Amino acid sequence: MARVKLEHVWKKYSGDVVAVRDFNLDIDDKEFVVFVGPSGCGKTTTLRMIAGLEDITSGDLYIGDRRVNDVAPKDRDIAMVFQNYALYPHMTVYENMAFGLKLRKVPKAEIDKRVKEAAKILGIDHLLDRKPKALSGGQRQRVALGRAIVREPQVFLMDEPLSNLDAKLRVQMRAEIRKLHQRIQTTTIYVTHDQTEAMTMGDRIVVMRDGVIQQVDTPQRIYSHPVNMFVAGFIGSPAMNFIRGELVEDGGQIYFRAPEWNIRLPEGRHQALRNAGVIGKSVVLGVRPEDIHDEEVFQSAYPEATVRARIEVVEHMGSELYLHLTKGGQTFVGRVASRFDFRPGQDTQLVLDLNKIHIFDAETEEAVQFS
């Protein structure tokens, strides 16, 4: 097992297309790191550079203590799980899993032991004689994982391994991969465009956009302290609401104002806002749908944070519902406990949890950090 370190890594294609820009990351031994971002953000390219399937234009890549920029994939001691599984169609499940070990001239008895062990862990021991085409998507995914774990590599690389599975199976495999990691403790780098996967699986998440790292942190920190509007909007479902307005200081208080909006911000936030120099400037107020409450107890406790908005759409999700609201020409979503008295077209009173709001500079889109 090993540490993976990327120092000032760039990937440029001909025609000066930059896929990855000055990527710096230090992944600890045994850590499970998730690269997440929209398509084209450079996450897969970075993974492929770590695998050795793409050349690194500049910068250094270390696996363990070894600089591996110029080391062939086969000599990097990594295993990779591909999006489309990439199982060898002409080989049985057993042969697929044993292939890497055979190439490394591992004794037959040892291969047999390792393949059977891995197959048992993954619950595919009854499928060893089958060819990949005779397997379901979930089974193929397990074989692909099995092929990776029998090798006992220093690092696992996973490139959107669950994106070809249906929603239910994806949730199940998500947990299984996490369990597998807890069991074998191999450093893992996992690429996904699905923020839920990132949040549920990673010890740390690397959020990327246009080839640039936006933020690297634990899922909790990324969720509660996004550094900019991109991260705030990308992580979380439904996405964070953004309300455009300005900050005004009036009589020692700071207000967020926009047409029909006038919210007095808690005093505990004042200093940070002043330090950030956003008073009197255009800002974006970010509030997550679950930080919008409809209960009367909140309304009486926080009258200054209460807003009246018009319901446009009501989405029943079972235990909760999403209210699509509009106020002063700006739309936002509230996530509240399920009730049946909300009607589209109706006005309703809601309370924003001001201790959990985010303020972003409208120009730079950077967040004001409230520690």
Added chain:
Amino acid sequence: MNTRTLRAVRGGVLTAITWVIVVLTVFPILWMIFTSLHTNQEILEGINSLSLAHPQWQNYVQMWQTVNFFNYFKNSLIIDACTMVLACLFSMFAGYSLARYRFPGSGLFSIGVIATQMIPGIMFLIPVYMLFLQIHKWLGIPMVNTYWGMIIVYTAFYTPMSIWIMRSFFVAIPSELEEAAMVDGCNRWQAFWRVILPLAGPGIVATCVYVFLTAWDELMFAWVLTTTPDVQTIPVGIRLYVGQYQNRFDLLMCAATVVTLPVMITFFLFQRHFIRGMTAGAVKG
């Protein structure tokens, strides 16, 4: 007419056209087989070949005795088999490179490969003949009327099309498979040999069948570049039934039937692969 009727009429017309093409294609073959079972006299008298009152099976025995047909058969097998192996080998590597790599001039190379197919083969006849004479003159290597001369010419002619057949097969194999192999411990050559090649099996079969069948039928170059029976191939040999000793159309048809049979058997055995090979590019790009 509503859509359903229109569709039915269109289907009917297409089926009719298909049958016309089938008849047009199969008829000469049937004509050849039936004619081979008549006497030469009957054929010369213009008897309806499809009426078969007294099939002349002994024609098939006489055919082997009149001309040393086995010799031509052997020459064809040697030349065509060697051509097949060489053309497949070259096209395998070239097709793989075109499918997987962007190298300087790869676009030009692809166009060049296709462009060779635009030029009628007969245009090369005199230049190739002259070239062979020059090679003999300057390098002392005899080329005209040799196995290797024929093998080189055929390989050169059939490789371009083979490259395209192979290329379309390699394109259809996901590159992740060889990437997986390389991460698993293969170098590029091992990944090609152990993972890609077994999957390209149908493409290789299709290419082999294409090369073998085309070479088997080739007359023009064989007629000009070979001069003695120890090198001449079947298409040249068949012509000897008419004109060398006498005009034996019956034996000519026997010989034609005999040489068509291996071709047809080969084709039917591998037709699934062959059709896939010819259409892979069209469907999978």
